[in-house]
Amino acid sequence: MASHEQGPERKRRARAQEGDSRRKHTINDVARMAGVSKKTVSRVINASPFVKEETRKAVLEIIRETGYTPDPQARGLAFRRSFLVGLIYDNPNPQHTVSHQLGILDALKGTGFELLVRPVDRTSPKLLEDMRGFVERQKLYGVVLPSPVSENEDLVALMKELGCRYVRIASVPMDDAACMVVSHDGKGAADAARHLADLGHTRIALISGPPTFRSSVERRRGFEAGLAERGLALDPALVKQGAYTYESGITAAGELFALENRPTAIFCLNDEMASGAYLAAREHGLSIPKDVSIVGFDDAPIAARLWPALTSVRLPLRDMGRMAGEMLVPDPLREVQADAHEVQPELIVRESTAKAG
Amino acid sequence: MASHEQGPERKRRARAQEGDSRRKHTINDVARMAGVSKKTVSRVINASPFVKEETRKAVLEIIRETGYTPDPQARGLAFRRSFLVGLIYDNPNPQHTVSHQLGILDALKGTGFELLVRPVDRTSPKLLEDMRGFVERQKLYGVVLPSPVSENEDLVALMKELGCRYVRIASVPMDDAACMVVSHDGKGAADAARHLADLGHTRIALISGPPTFRSSVERRRGFEAGLAERGLALDPALVKQGAYTYESGITAAGELFALENRPTAIFCLNDEMASGAYLAAREHGLSIPKDVSIVGFDDAPIAARLWPALTSVRLPLRDMGRMAGEMLVPDPLREVQADAHEVQPELIVRESTAKAG
DNA sequence: GGACCGCATGACACCGGTATCATAACCACG
DNA sequence: CGTGGTTATGATACCGGTGTCATGCGGTCC
Structure with a gap:
């Protein structure tokens, strides 16, 4: 129950002074000044087709002069x-x-x-x-x-x-x-896969996000598709599940680096986990990108601040x-209601990826 | 002029069916069910003191039963x-x-x-x-x-x-x-100053923000005050003006590192510039914190992801x-209207600061 | 017992818009 | 010139609340 202490029933401050031209105009003012009824002004506001062009012009002129704007609350109420x-x-x-x-x-x-x-x-x-x-x-x-x-x-x-x-x-x-x-996160992930494959990597690892996130599933799917295009398959031993967090990135990458035949590249499904992979690489004495290439996803502000700067997939958020x-909010002025409401991710190549050693 | 195409004057969909108990309740429903006028319900909603306790209870009970909540638009309009x-x-x-x-x-x-x-x-x-x-x-x-x-x-x-x-x-x-x-950014900056001084640093540099930002002025003031407490003064040669951006941090820190007698510690007035200082340090072959200690401000997410993790001043945003x-929004239920509306910054010490070599 | 008071309540207008419906103005037609 | 069918407009009620003011009620004072 929202009970906003409004105090006792307040007196309305006198404001019927003659000189208060500063008071905001209402639809009644506009109607009176234009010599029409308020309903007609309402029709003009709502772009009704049933207003004579001449009347509409007159009303719009008054609206312009007075700077009138309809009250969203009153409008909403009605x-x-x-x-x-x-x-x-x-x-x-x-x-x-x-x-x-x-x-x-x-x-x-x-x-x-x-x-x-x-x-x-x-x-x-x-x-x-x-x-x-x-x-x-x-x-x-x-x-x-x-x-x-x-x-x-x-x-x-x-x-x-x-x-x-x-x-x-x-x-x-x-x-x-x-x-x-x-x-279409998948396309961005596929770009990342091709990028790594084209650099000569074949032992490519993946640190995924929680499977309950569609983005994680889709990014992984796209990544596998991109690898397949280059004749590569994802080695299940090189897939670690993360949680989209920094800590989970450290752990997952640490496990990968501890493998006998460790990967030469890792695709992390977000930049947070990629940051974690950076730390794990240092802990294992591995140099990025010489010993291992890393690609992230999101192009978060952090990506460009890491060292070396992180190659990542950017979404036009x-x-x-x-x-x-x-x-x-349909805008009548907008011409095309583009039916393709989709955007393309973009791979931002920085310094964390290099040719496979 | 906001002209939302509302289409022609629409027919109101019939909703006066008998079976629409699903329709949202209004103040009139509550008033009728409670056997009082809508004004009295209004008084209850607004916690007016002029309602008999018995009546108030009855109205509140109906409100609870019906799940009634006042319409913010109508209330706002009135x-x-x-x-x-x-x-x-x-x-x-x-x-x-x-x-x-x-x-x-x-x-x-x-x-x-x-x-x-x-x-x-x-x-x-x-x-x-x-x-x-x-x-x-x-x-x-x-x-x-x-x-x-x-x-x-x-x-x-x-x-x-x-x-x-x-x-x-x-x-x-x-x-x-x-x-x-x-x-009180100044206090946090003073903490940073004392922290560096206590580590034995004496040649301490400052990378400031744009002087048009009060935060920059205040952080600098606090920093100087903190240094003064330890008997140190800010050397004008070791003060560079930045712009709170990554790039400006790179430039400013680069200039500091190029000095003949370079500083052993730098306080950057935000973490973005501290990130830039990290890059500049690498470019100059300096190791953090062995060769130079760095402190930032904001404790942005990036602070803990940098390597080494950045010591920074955290604000309880x-x-x-x-x-x-x-x-x-005054809440009548809140007891104390604490008149001290201030918070204290906190210095988060991580790995980017160490004893002066 | 009547005047007076304070508390509790309701009738009614109003906030600034829109929907409904009646009606006026206009035109073509027979 | 009367009829009918648009097209343009306004009178009025209404959306769901609150402010104003009048009124009923019970008690106190003289």
Whole structure:
């Protein structure tokens, strides 16, 4: 129960003074000044086709003069829907969150929509209940669900039930292709595989993420596909499962380096684990890239700061956010509603990869 | 002008069926079921003291049974104010933004308030105009202004003019102590200075940030104070100005290492520049910490991933966000309105600092 | 016993928009 | 010139809450 102490019923401060031209204009002011009813102004605002061109021009002129903008709350109340978009995320990588936010807001700019953020714990048993309350109370116009939240089918089902628009951001197409931005992580992983193969590596290891993450599954799949293109297969002995964390990268890479016939290259399914592999390499007296080549995924800020700088797969996170925002909020001015809502990862080659010794 | 294509005036879908117990309850339903007027329900919601205890109990019981929650839009419309808090930020460090968001939302949880995010370009000439529109249109309850946005006095003046509550997050107290969360960066910098001095360093260099950032000025001030405590003074020849960026760290550290009598320790006013110093050290064949000790500031994720792991000053970013949120949204249940809205930085000693050779 | 007071409550208008429906204005047609 | 079918517009109710003000009620004071 939200009980905001509002204090006793306050007197409204006198504001009916004659000189308060500073007061914000309402639809009534515009209507009066334009000599039409408020409903007609409403029609103009909502681009109704049933307004005479002449009337529309006159009203728009008054709107311009007064700087009037409709009150989103009043509009929302009448529409039974708000002009708010929710971003529901649970991603430990702040880079993702911030980039997505920037992208979504790129798309929302000038549309009158605003972005409400909602970090969640995807393992919480109350998640669905919380999200139902969130969407219903705020009457959200729509939500953006980046991975891994986008992989929660119960949550997606809830959005459908509530009639809440949604766009999923994920690494691989899912049921609802029309509501997705797909990053095709697999292609980036395949690029990494070809890159390593072309450098002459044959004993190539993989440090995967948790199998519950679609991105991990997809990156691995793409990696294997890329190797296959070069006539290589992933040796099961050279596959270690990590947890997308620094510590898990240290452990997994340590195990790989302890093998009798250790790999000459490692593909880590994210940069955090790649950082861990750097540390393990040092602990084992191995030099990067002379003794072992390392490739990461995400192109996190850290990738370029490590030494040697980490070769990694970059996702256009901001673009992905922008596309999600554009899909959510239809802009009549936008000409093409590109039906291909997908982006391509890009392999950024730095100094952590070299020819196989 | 926000013109959301709403399509033609739509028919309202029939929903007056008898069986739609699923429809969300309104204040009218609650009033009817409790046998009181909607105004009395309103009084209960708003914790008015003018309701008989018996009546209040009865109404609360109905509210509990029905799961009723007031519509924030309708409430906002009547209150002429929304239940939205804005986060206006312009910080290149995503860690800061995400941590602040988490903290603010910790404080907002259960209050019915939501968080609207707004990345801005603090150098944009349209900034003030944009913010005025943002605050006025959304009728924001309040805003959180982390640094460096918090240092924009024009923006703060605007908030005052608009009657919009605000909380600044900054490294040093400013005019409005009651509306601030202060991180006292200077103390953390002093800790760093004492740490280096106690390790026996005397030729200690400083790579500062842009002087337009209060944090940079404050960190430097604190650093000098810490040195002074140990009887040391900052040698002007060992001070280089950076720009809080990786590249500027490389350049500045490179210049320091090229000196005939190079420093044995460097304090970098953020971790990005410290990363640059790492690279410069390698380029000059210097080993960290044997040849040179390095201390950063921020304890960014990167600090623990660098090799050797970077000693850095950590700010409790999430706590800072939480405090800002708590100050903004008064919770009647909170007992003490702690008047000391400040946090202490903490020096995290890792492996990049060692005794002076 | 009547005037007066404070507490508790409700009737009603209002916040700033939109939906419904009636109606006015316009045109073509017979 | 009356009829009918658009097209354009406004009067009114309504969305779900809160502010204002009047009123009922029980008790105290003289």
